[in-house]
Amino acid sequence: MSLINCKECNEKISNKAKACPKCGFKNKNVSPITSLFMIGMAFYGVYLFYIAATPSTTVAPTTAQSTSAPTIDTSAEAQQRRETLLGQLVDRGIFYKHEITGTLPRVYVAPAFHTLNIDDKKAFISVAHAYYIAAGNTDNLTVIFDSLTGKQIGTFNEFGLQME
Numbered sequence: 779m780s781l782i783n784c785k786e787c788n789e790k791i792s793n794k795a796k797a798c799p800k801c802g803f804k805n806k807n808v809s810p811i812t813s814l815f816m817i818g819m820a821f822y823g824v825y826l827f828y829i830a831a832t833p834s835t836t837v838a839p840t841t842a843q844s845t846s847a848p849t850i851d852t853s854a855e856a857q858q859r860r861e862t863l864l865g866q867l868v869d870r871g872i873f874y875k876h877e878i879t880g881t882l883p884r885v886y887v888a889p890a891f892h893t894l895n896i897d898d899k900k901a902f903i904s905v906a907h908a909y910y911i912a913a914g915n916t917d918n919l920t921v922i923f924d925s926l927t928g929k930q931i932g933t934f935n936e937f938g939l940q941m942e
């Protein structure tokens with residue numbers, strides 16, 4: 779056990795205390811297990827993005843290999859991994875929900891999303907984007923909304939993540 783400063787009143791409190799005894803401010807120390815889980819999720823997201831963006835290496839015998847843009851792995855196994863990760867992102871409070879409204883996929887991000895670095899944001903949103911493209915959505919655009927305000931805060935397409 780060690781002493782830390784309360785972020786609200788700067789009083790010395792135990793790092794194990796749930797709240798400051800002087801001002802009542804809640805101590806939200808992130809446990810090492812949660813940190814490791816989040817780092818692991820980030821690497822898993824980058825891995826899935828890499829899998830989704832890896833070009834197909836199968837070439838028809840009579841056709842030369844093209845140099846077109848990377849294709850998304852549409853196999854059931856890859857799609858299941860994406861669905862699992864999206865569920866974990868919702869469970870961990872990174873995403874609030876994801877859905878298709880009309881023809882455009884939408885991802886509603888929770889407050890924890892805003893604390894991620896840009897690479898993790900890009901990796902996680904790219905998984906949702908690949909999920910909807912592999913499911914047959916023809917719009918190559920995923921729209922990102924803030925779950926608290928309902929306002930659009932960005933988009934993701936073949937050119938990457940654009941945050942407003």
